[in-house]
Amino acid sequence: MISETDVMQIIVYAGNAKSLAMNAIKEAKAGDIASAKKGLEESKGNLKIAHQQHTDILQKFASNPDEPATMFLTHAQDHMMAAITATDFTKEFIDLHEELQELRNLIKGNA
Amino acid sequence: MKITLACAGGMSTGMLVKKMEEYASSQGIEADISACGLSELEERVTGSDIILLGPQVGYQQDDVKKEYPDIPVLVIEMMDYGMMNGEKVFKKAQEVIAAK
Numbered sequence: 001m002i003s004e005t006d007v008m009q010i011i012v013y014a015g016n017a018k019s020l021a022m023n024a025i026k027e028a029k030a031g032d033i034a035s036a037k038k039g040l041e042e043s044k045g046n047l048k049i050a051h052q053q054h055t056d057i058l059q060k061f062a063s064n065p066d067e068p069a070t071m072f073l074t075h076a077q078d079h080m081m082a083a084i085t086a087t088d089f090t091k092e093f094i095d096l097h098e099e100l101q102e103l104r105n106l107i108k109g110n111a
Numbered sequence: 112m113k114i115t116l117a118c119a120g121g122m123s124t125g126m127l128v129k130k131m132e133e134y135a136s137s138q139g140i141e142a143d144i145s146a147c148g149l150s151e152l153e154e155r156v157t158g159s160d161i162i163l164l165g166p167q168v169g170y171q172q173d174d175v176k177k178e179y180p181d182i183p184v185l186v187i188e189m190m191d192y193g194m195m196n197g198e199k200v201f202k203k204a205q206e207v208i209a210a211k
Contacts, residue, residue, distance in 0.1 A: 004126070005194065011123050012193035015167020022170035075122045079167065082119070 002057055002067060010057075010076040013050035014083035017043045021083070021090040028097035036094050043087050050080050113158050114204050116146040116187075117175075118165030127187075130197025142201075149175075160208045161185060163200065166192050183207050 024039035054077070061067050114131070116124040124146035135142040147155045149168055152175070156162065162184045164172060169186040176184045185207055191199045 008123070008193050008195060012166065012189055015118075015165060016169075016189055018167055019169040026170070072122070072126075075120070079119070079123075 007076045009053045010050050011079045013046045014080040017046035018083040018086045021086040025093045028094045033098050112160050113143040115159040116163045117152050121146045121148040131201045134198040
């Protein structure tokens with residue numbers, strides 16, 4: 001039997017991962033690339049826990065075909081997908097901001 | 112007292128609302144507690160004593176604060192949220208409202 005709390009764990013960790021990823025973009029935008037990268041790592045750590053929880057639930061489904069699927073579980077999966085996309089894009093955004101910063105510094109040096 | 116909870120879609124906070132209502136009524140406290148998605152917050156927030164954000168939208172705390180400077184904005188703690196601890200979240204909201 002899949003409990004409400006099991007499903008909630010996915011939402012909490014995936015949600016936290018997304019929040020951390022979005023914060024990392026803000027930090028990169030403000031010029032703090034080092035803490036942005038740290039935030040992204042933390043975000044990925046949270047996502048990993050959400051993923052593990054999701055895998056555990058899927059295994060319960062595999063071993064018990066009568067396990068009922070709820071709208072709430074679908075909602076949790078939605079959260080997880082959003083978090084995965086956010087962390088993927090965050091890496092790209094941090095890279096972009098880092099490059100922008102280098103360019104800005106180059107321009108300043110030449111001016 | 113009016114408490115408004117907001118998260119991405121209002122679904123998981125909706126479950127927490129149930130738990131908070133249960134606690135409030137067990138204590139004989141009259142409270143108007145409701146949940147919504149962040150996009151609906153504008154229509155729902157009027158008259159609220161506090162806005163509680165789900166941890167998954169915690170990164171928007173600053174924006175929400177800016178939008179509603181007169182209402183305290185609190186991000187629900189991850190563990191309280193995960194365990195759906197209505198009592199603890201309600202008590203924290205009460206504290207913040209009392210300190211206002």
